[in-house]
Amino acid sequence: MFSFRVEALSGAARAGLLATPHGRVETPAFMPVGTAGAVKAMTRAQLEETGARILLANTYHLMLRPGDDVVAELGGLHGFTGWPGPFLTDSGGYQVFSLAALRRIDEDGVSFRSHLDGSSHRLTPERSMEVQSNLGADVVMAFDECPPAAASREEVAAAAERTSRWARRSRAAHRRDDQWLFGIVQGGIHLDLRERSALEVVALGFAGHAIGGLAVGEARDDTWRVVQHVAPLLPAEKPRYLMGVGTPEDILDGVARGVDLFDCVLPTRNARNGQLFTSAGRLSIRNARYRRDPRPPDPACACFTCRTASRAYLRHLHLAGEMTAATLMTLHNLAFYLDTLRAVRQNILLGRFEEFRRGLLRALAASEAEAEGGALAPRP
Amino acid sequence: MFSFRVEALSGAARAGLLATPHGRVETPAFMPVGTAGAVKAMTRAQLEETGARILLANTYHLMLRPGDDVVAELGGLHGFTGWPGPFLTDSGGYQVFSLAALRRIDEDGVSFRSHLDGSSHRLTPERSMEVQSNLGADVVMAFDECPPAAASREEVAAAAERTSRWARRSRAAHRRDDQWLFGIVQGGIHLDLRERSALEVVALGFAGHAIGGLAVGEARDDTWRVVQHVAPLLPAEKPRYLMGVGTPEDILDGVARGVDLFDCVLPTRNARNGQLFTSAGRLSIRNARYRRDPRPPDPACACFTCRTASRAYLRHLHLAGEMTAATLMTLHNLAFYLDTLRAVRQNILLGRFEEFRRGLLRALAASEAEAEGGALAPRP
Numbered sequence: 001m002f003s004f005r006v007e008a009l010s011g012a013a014r015a016g017l018l019a020t021p022h023g024r025v026e027t028p029a030f031m032p033v034g035t036a037g038a039v040k041a042m043t044r045a046q047l048e049e050t051g052a053r054i055l056l057a058n059t060y061h062l063m064l065r066p067g068d069d070v071v072a073e074l075g076g077l078h079g080f081t082g083w084p085g086p087f088l089t090d091s092g093g094y095q096v097f098s099l100a101a102l103r104r105i106d107e108d109g110v111s112f113r114s115h116l117d118g119s120s121h122r123l124t125p126e127r128s129m130e131v132q133s134n135l136g137a138d139v140v141m142a143f144d145e146c147p148p149a150a151a152s153r154e155e156v157a158a159a160a161e162r163t164s165r166w167a168r169r170s171r172a173a174h175r176r177d178d179q180w181l182f183g184i185v186q187g188g189i190h191l192d193l194r195e196r197s198a199l200e201v202v203a204l205g206f207a208g209h210a211i212g213g214l215a216v217g218e219a220r221d222d223t224w225r226v227v228q229h230v231a232p233l234l235p236a237e238k239p240r241y242l243m244g245v246g247t248p249e250d251i252l253d254g255v256a257r258g259v260d261l262f263d264c265v266l267p268t269r270n271a272r273n274g275q276l277f278t279s280a281g282r283l284s285i286r287n288a289r290y291r292r293d294p295r296p297p298d299p300a301c302a303c304f305t306c307r308t309a310s311r312a313y314l315r316h317l318h319l320a321g322e323m324t325a326a327t328l329m330t331l332h333n334l335a336f337y338l339d340t341l342r343a344v345r346q347n348i349l350l351g352r353f354e355e356f357r358r359g360l361l362r363a364l365a366a367s368e369a370e371a372e373g374g375a376l377a378p379r380p
Numbered sequence: 381m382f383s384f385r386v387e388a389l390s391g392a393a394r395a396g397l398l399a400t401p402h403g404r405v406e407t408p409a410f411m412p413v414g415t416a417g418a419v420k421a422m423t424r425a426q427l428e429e430t431g432a433r434i435l436l437a438n439t440y441h442l443m444l445r446p447g448d449d450v451v452a453e454l455g456g457l458h459g460f461t462g463w464p465g466p467f468l469t470d471s472g473g474y475q476v477f478s479l480a481a482l483r484r485i486d487e488d489g490v491s492f493r494s495h496l497d498g499s500s501h502r503l504t505p506e507r508s509m510e511v512q513s514n515l516g517a518d519v520v521m522a523f524d525e526c527p528p529a530a531a532s533r534e535e536v537a538a539a540a541e542r543t544s545r546w547a548r549r550s551r552a553a554h555r556r557d558d559q560w561l562f563g564i565v566q567g568g569i570h571l572d573l574r575e576r577s578a579l580e581v582v583a584l585g586f587a588g589h590a591i592g593g594l595a596v597g598e599a600r601d602d603t604w605r606v607v608q609h610v611a612p613l614l615p616a617e618k619p620r621y622l623m624g625v626g627t628p629e630d631i632l633d634g635v636a637r638g639v640d641l642f643d644c645v646l647p648t649r650n651a652r653n654g655q656l657f658t659s660a661g662r663l664s665i666r667n668a669r670y671r672r673d674p675r676p677p678d679p680a681c682a683c684f685t686c687r688t689a690s691r692a693y694l695r696h697l698h699l700a701g702e703m704t705a706a707t708l709m710t711l712h713n714l715a716f717y718l719d720t721l722r723a724v725r726q727n728i729l730l731g732r733f734e735e736f737r738r739g740l741l742r743a744l745a746a747s748e749a750e751a752e753g754g755a756l757a758p759r760p
Contacts, residue, residue, distance in 0.1 A: 036700045038697055038702050041703040041707070043704060043708060045688075046423075061700075065700055066671065066695075066696040070672055070692065070696075074672065074692050074693070080692070080696075082689060082693070291446065291450060292453055292454065304423070309462060313454070313460055320445055322416055322418050323420060323421040323707070325418075
């Protein structure tokens with residue numbers, strides 16, 4: 001039912017194939033975030049049009065609303081949302097630590113109040129596994145403790161040790177053989193703590209491994225120092241997932257270090273805020289220079305938005321507060337991410353990922369003035 | 381380039397064919413409202429999926445933002461929005477009288493401040509024609525004065541007389557032979573004023589005629605008394621348009637009196653508020669009874685939403701504030717309106733509109749409890 005195979009290497013970058021009960025995913029892959037059971041502003045048909053294959057959904061959000069029992073009764077995430085491809089659910093840990101109110105953490109788990117209505121809830125490794133079993137994703141995550149970037153070394157060490165103990169309990173509570181369970185490595189920016197966490201988590205024999213607790217506010221150099229150190233400690237024959245990362249540039253950096261899976265709200269959230277990712281750099285649609293610009297967001301892109309909408313039209317819809325603006329720009333940003341990942345994979349297969357990465361980084365670094373085509377345009 | 385032909389009558393109900401430079405429209409037709417150049421929460425592809433043929437866009441909104449000069453430069457409404465089918469623009473009159481601030485009306489026109497930024501603007505018959513020429517819709521409307529339902533008989537009479545004078549000036553200022561110009565009949569709920577307005581407007585030789593100033597708060601009996609009286613005064617060989625109407629029931633009542641064209645924000649606005657129109661009556665998706673309901677909104681509907689989403693999923697997305705809920709429910713409501721209009725037309729062609737109308741009115745009157753299928757379900 002499940003398998004993962006690395007098909008080619010280019011440097012440390014891997015082209016792989018992940019098979020799940022709901023279809024195959026070519027890796028490296030980007031997972032659009034469908035927090036509450038829908039990728040914001042997208043229908044299932046539009047998501048398919050972006051080329052998305054695997055979606056992430058949030059255990060914390062769905063257990064609170066509509067309730068994992070409701071989702072289970074409607075046929076799990078697949079029946080509930082109608083998405084035919086694979087899903088991955090997170091453990092709920094990250095959101096409990098970033099969104100919930102009045103958290104009290106103990107060795108057994110976390111008590112908290114819902115950010116929606118103040119109601120009391122509790123997550124433990126066992127309960128996280130139960131919720132994720134009800135949600136029915138193809139890939140589920142062990143329950144972890146994700147300390148903030150500002151935490152002391154002692155706090156980070158304690159959280160990583162607890163994450164290891166919770167990983168063991170998650171493993172023991174995992175029941176469904178149609179769900180693959182991944183373990184999560186914590187340890188903040190401390191390489192020795194990361195190394196210890198990786199060894200302990202890997203020893204438990206998970207189907208795949210995630211690097212958690214990054215992109216939470218630490219310096220960018222620290223992020224990549226950690227990924228560089230941890231990725232090689234994770235078994236090469238199993239998928240590696242860098243949680244919550246990132247920009248297109250970040251994803252190239254992750255792939256270069258042997259990561260296979262990524263998720264991030266950036267392409268969807270930035271679209272709603274009017275920021276477009278293009279093959280010539282970023283573009284803020286609010287800019288007055290686009291008022292009469294007849295060109296598509298990205299002339300090199302073939303998505304529905306770039307085939308049918310001008311920058312002038314998108315700018316107008318965005319400023320007028322039309323939901324259609326969010327839809328069209330989300331569609332483009334996801335298509336850009338997913339097209340980029342397909343090109344990444346192709347170049348790994350051809351053994352020239354590093355040249356491709358350097359070329360793309362140069363293009364992405366283009367200023368917005370260049371992206372909009374005018375050396376004469378005033379710099380913002 | 382333009383033509384209108386009545387193909388069949390069933391009682392006073394007419395099945396017609398309107399040809400425009402951007403394609404043919406079978407009538408009776410419902411025009412979804414694309415206020416600011418997009419039907420809210422819809423992409424062009426989704427609109428096509430609903431079966432929409434002709435869209436309405438608002439002169440007032442577009443002249444203020446992005447400006448009719450910008451729309452003209454981008455190729456008019458067709459080039460700007462990418463919608464390949466026909467457009468109709470209103471005259472701006474209704475919005476000036478309902479939305480704008482600090483209106484001052486004189487014989488020449490109306491001065492007002494934008495509801496967006498307080499900037500000063502002026503609309504006259506000549507300026508309305510110029511704006512609509514820049515917007516480039518297939519059908520444009522003469523500039524009219526639409527008094528509120530609470531206006532006195534004297535105020536209504538003065539507005540109707542001014543509307544006749546403005547109709548003459550609109551006619552004189554109309555330039556583009558690729559735009560059809562319709563005149564508007566005013567006169568409130570007073571049949572003698574309506575009759576006089578109709579005679580004066582019809583005498584100007586417009587390509588089609590609209591009944592304006594209804595559905596603004598008057599009693600429902602008054603609405604239909606006026607339509608019943610006015611429709612036969614409008615030339616049978618030209619299209620008749622009842623502005624701003626209405627519910628599915630209203631549209632059946634209008635068709636029965638010989639109206640060909642309708643527009644209304646109800647299907648789109650109500651969708652965003654969680655109200656669905658179905659073949660078994662209305663359905664409020666917020667209702668707790670739908671929490672675990674696996675059925676589509678309307679089991680008799682074949683739209684994308686009804687093929688792919690359950691009531692439980694739509695309720696969840698709506699309560700979670702997800703834009704996708706607005707998109708999916710707008711798509712269904714429009715598909716329901718447009719499917720209903722197609723069935724109306726078919727039954728006119730078959731000479732049995734009145735039986736069809738009576739049957740559909742019975743079905744639409746079904747209570748929500750019946751719509752959700754349970755005689756056992758508690759009445760709200």
